[in-house]
Amino acid sequence: MINKWKMPTTMTMILLFLITCTVIIMSIIRFGYAYPDSSYYLDMVEFFSGTLSGLELTAPFCYRPMLPLIVALLPLEAEISFAIINLIFLILISWVIFYMSLKRDSNPLVALLTTLVFIVSLLYLFYGAVVLVDPGAIFFLSLAYYYLREEGRNMQITILLTLGVLFKEVALVGVATYILLRNFKEWWLMVFPVGTYTILRIITPSGNPGYIWSFHLDNLVMNGVATLKTFLFGMTPFLILIILAYLHWRSSKTHESTDRKWILAAGIPALTYLFLGLFFAHFDVRFFWPIYLMLVPLCTDGFSEFFRLIRFSLPSESAME
Numbered sequence: 001m002i003n004k005w006k007m008p009t010t011m012t013m014i015l016l017f018l019i020t021c022t023v024i025i026m027s028i029i030r031f032g033y034a035y036p037d038s039s040y041y042l043d044m045v046e047f048f049s050g051t052l053s054g055l056e057l058t059a060p061f062c063y064r065p066m067l068p069l070i071v072a073l074l075p076l077e078a079e080i081s082f083a084i085i086n087l088i089f090l091i092l093i094s095w096v097i098f099y100m101s102l103k104r105d106s107n108p109l110v111a112l113l114t115t116l117v118f119i120v121s122l123l124y125l126f127y128g129a130v131v132l133v134d135p136g137a138i139f140f141l142s143l144a145y146y147y148l149r150e151e152g153r154n155m156q157i158t159i160l161l162t163l164g165v166l167f168k169e170v171a172l173v174g175v176a177t178y179i180l181l182r183n184f185k186e187w188w189l190m191v192f193p194v195g196t197y198t199i200l201r202i203i204t205p206s207g208n209p210g211y212i213w214s215f216h217l218d219n220l221v222m223n224g225v226a227t228l229k230t231f232l233f234g235m236t237p238f239l240i241l242i243i244l245a246y247l248h249w250r251s252s253k254t255h256e257s258t259d260r261k262w263i264l265a266a267g268i269p270a271l272t273y274l275f276l277g278l279f280f281a282h283f284d285v286r287f288f289w290p291i292y293l294m295l296v297p298l299c300t301d302g303f304s305e306f307f308r309l310i311r312f313s314l315p316s317e318s319a320m321e
Contacts (some may be wrong), residue, residue, distance in 0.1 A: 015112050019094050022119050027090060027129035032083035037061065038131035041068050041082070048072035054205025063200045066166035067133045082131040089135035090128045094119055096142040097293075101300040103149065110303040117299060118292055122285045137171045138289050140164030144174045145266065145293050154178075154186050161193040169197055173290045176269035181261065243302065259298065266294035 034042075040061035045068045046052035054062075071081040097118055101111035118124075127134060144160040147153035157178060164171025175190045270290035277287035 011108060015108055016095060016098065019098060019112070019115055019119065020091050022116065023091050023094050023124065023128075024087070026119055026124040027083075027087050030126055031087070031129045032079045033130045034079060035130065035132060038079075038082075041131060041133060042078055044068035045072045045078045053207075055207030057204070057206045059204075059206045060169075062204050062206050063197070064133045064137075064166075064168045065200065065204070066163075067136050079131050083129040086132070086135040087129040089139045090124060093135065093139050093142050096139070096146055097296055100142075100146050100149070100296045103146075104297050104300040107304070110300055110307070113303050114296065114299045118296075121292075123289065123292070127284070127286050132286075133168050134170065134286050134289065136167035137164045137169075138293075140167070141171050141174050141290065142293050144171075145177070145296075148174075148178060148181055148266075149262075149297070154182070154189055158189040158192050161190070162196050165193050165197040165200075170273065170289065172197065173269045173273050176272075177266045180265035180268065259301075262297060263294070266290070270294050 040058045041064075043052055043057055044062060044065065047054060047057055047062075048065075048069050049072045067082065067085060070085060071078050074081045076084070094115055098111050098115045101114040102108065140160045140163045144157045144164070147157050147160070157174070161171050161174045161178070164174065172193065175193055178190060179187050270293075273290055274287045277283045
């Protein structure tokens with residue numbers, strides 16, 4: 001593994017600027033795009049603006065109030081506000097991934113490449129700066145994962161996951177990861193994000209039950225081609241990460257025990273969420289978000305080992321100053 005490398009501030013700013021520009025370019029194509037689900041979030045904006053009754057809201061979308069509330073407070077058109085805020089969250093997610101990678105005893109080139117693997121994906125292209133609520137929840141989940149890689153930080157993690165569930169319930173994946181990774185120590189802190197989401201379910205008005213999660217193997221078979229395409233598209237960066245992870249496992253034992261614990265603690269909830277989406281919901285590549293975040297450390301190690309494999313000399317700190 002590459003020795004710890006302290007990156008100069010100027011180089012950090014340059015790489016973060018490059019990452020930011022890449023995120024913006026990836027987001028332009030569908031900036032402000034409205035999916036069928038988007039209408040439910042726009043209804044919530046009207047509800048918070050006082051022009052729509054709570055009885056006209058649709059579950060489970062109405063249990064994701066934070067972003068529609070913020071949009072309702074802004075003077076711009078709702079679709080544009082959704083897109084701008086989600087673009088900001090995408091940039092922040094990318095920065096978190098960059099620092100997660102850099103923290104992994106990594107060279108900045110490796111951190112940059114790791115981040116670009118995540119950015120150049122269908123998640124950023126099709127489900128990024130659009131009229132949906134996922135990026136906010138994923139930002140808080142990614143930041144919670146960043147702190148989960150350290151000892152302690154339990155209160156910060158609790159606050160982040162609690163904020164995350166206000167955007168979308170996918171942040172609850174982090175609750176399961178926390179409990180598994182911390183070996184049930186201070187598990188009671190997770191009462192806050194779980195309790196927050198439970199309260200949302202109880203107090204939020206809704207006159208339309210909307211889409212209820214139910215097992216739909218028949219639909220999965222009937223729409224097999226579309227589901228397979230979605231799965232393969234979502235797997236594209238995932239396969240790259242698997243190859244890089246294999247290079248790491250093949251030639252390095254430095255982080256072996258830590259990696260196994262992390263893979264189990266973050267991987268089991270992430271895969272559970274993925275398969276729940278595959279068999280119980282309208283499946284799309286957004287269900288891969290937690291898996292991508294789980295693989296950041298292994299992707300970093302994989303790039304490091306790849307450069308070692310091809311005997312590519314990474315720049316030293318003195319050379320970059």
